[in-house]
Amino acid sequence: MLELPKAHLPRRGLLRIAGAAALLTLAAGTPATARSPAPPQKYTVVMANMSFGKLPSGVKVGDTITWVNRDTVAHTATARDRSFDVRVQQGQSVSMVVKKAGNIAFFCIYHPAMRGTLAVAAQ
Numbered sequence: 001m002l003e004l005p006k007a008h009l010p011r012r013g014l015l016r017i018a019g020a021a022a023l024l025t026l027a028a029g030t031p032a033t034a035r036s037p038a039p040p041q042k043y044t045v046v047m048a049n050m051s052f053g054k055l056p057s058g059v060k061v062g063d064t065i066t067w068v069n070r071d072t073v074a075h076t077a078t079a080r081d082r083s084f085d086v087r088v089q090q091g092q093s094v095s096m097v098v099k100k101a102g103n104i105a106f107f108c109i110y111h112p113a114m115r116g117t118l119a120v121a122a123q
Contacts, residue, residue, distance in 0.1 A: 041058070044066045045066070048071055057119065061099060063098050067093060074088065074089050075087075100120065103117050105117045
């Protein structure tokens with residue numbers, strides 16, 4: 001702690017210095033609040049009329065995507081890089097947790113004209 005000769009400071013100056021020192025001590029002992037990551041989000045992608053519906057934006061690693069099949073035939077959402085492969089029977093839904101960041105191209109293995117790209121940000 002900084003020691004100053006008391007004879008050279010008026011009493012009010014000593015109190016101000018003591019108060020400032022106390023505040024600095026408190027501030028130094030309090031850890032900075034870390035930004036906690038946003039909680040995982042949930043998104044839905046609908047498969048209907050032999051196509052993937054609107055793809056969500058803002059997807060991050062750790063989020064959940066539920067694939068809903070409203071067609072009368074089975075579909076998949078299969079990543080070209082093999083990072084996911086979701087198989088959804090007609091009238092069913094399947095959820096997956098996104099594990100990889102990047103622009104992930106995917107398609108339906110049964111209907112290759114069904115395709116899309118999922119943009120995933122790191123957490």
